[in-house]
Amino acid sequence: xxxxxxxxxxxxxxxxxxxxxxxxxxxxxxxxxxxxxxxxxxxxxxxxxxxxxxxxxxxxxxxxxxxxxxxxxxxxxxxxxxxxxxxxxxxxxxxxxxxxxxxxxxxxxxxxxxxxxxxxxxxxxxxxxxxxxxxxx
Numbered sequence: 632x633x634x635x636x637x638x639x640x641x642x643x644x645x646x647x648x649x650x651x652x653x654x655x656x657x658x659x660x661x662x663x664x665x666x667x668x669x670x671x672x673x674x675x676x677x678x679x680x681x682x683x684x685x686x687x688x689x690x691x692x693x694x695x696x697x698x699x700x701x702x703x704x705x706x707x708x709x710x711x712x713x714x715x716x717x718x719x720x721x722x723x724x725x726x727x728x729x730x731x732x733x734x735x736x737x738x739x740x741x742x743x744x745x746x747x748x749x750x751x752x753x754x755x756x757x758x759x760x761x762x763x764x765x766x767x768x
Contacts, residue, residue: 667752669709669710670710670748670752671749671752672706672710673703673706673707673709673710673711674715674745674748674749674752675749676699676702676703676706677703677707677719677741677745678745678749679699679703680696680699680700680703681738681742681745683696683699684738691726700723703719704719704723707719712748714744715741715744715745715748718737718740718741718744719741721737721740721741722734722737722738722741724737725737746758
């Protein structure tokens with residue numbers, strides 16, 4: 632085997648290896664993008680619920696709001712992380728028990744978790760500001 636044959640084989644090997652590595656990296660990038668889309672959809676669904684909760688004194692009497700919460704809950708269970716799911720379930724449990732103080736505490740924690748996760752997903756700096764979610768009128 633001559634030197635030019637060895638160089639040809641090395642060039643072919645490098646091209647094939649590069650193609651496989653490029654395919655693997657592209658696949659990983661696509662999976663990462665899809666994960667990001669699903670995560671942001673789940674986190675955004677809760678933020679919409681939270682905005683309604685801030686505007687209404689008792690949003691849980693509104694059927695459309697209940698549907699929003701159920702949708703958000705299912706997205707959290709599908710695409711959320713364990714701390715998000717636990718915080719969401721604690722909040723729902725407090726609401727079902729009509730425990731306003733516990734609902735406020737768990738909501739504050741949930742909003743903080745969601746805000747931090749959204750900022751982390753978007754590569755933004757962490758902040759620690761949150762106003763009271765519910766106020767008795």
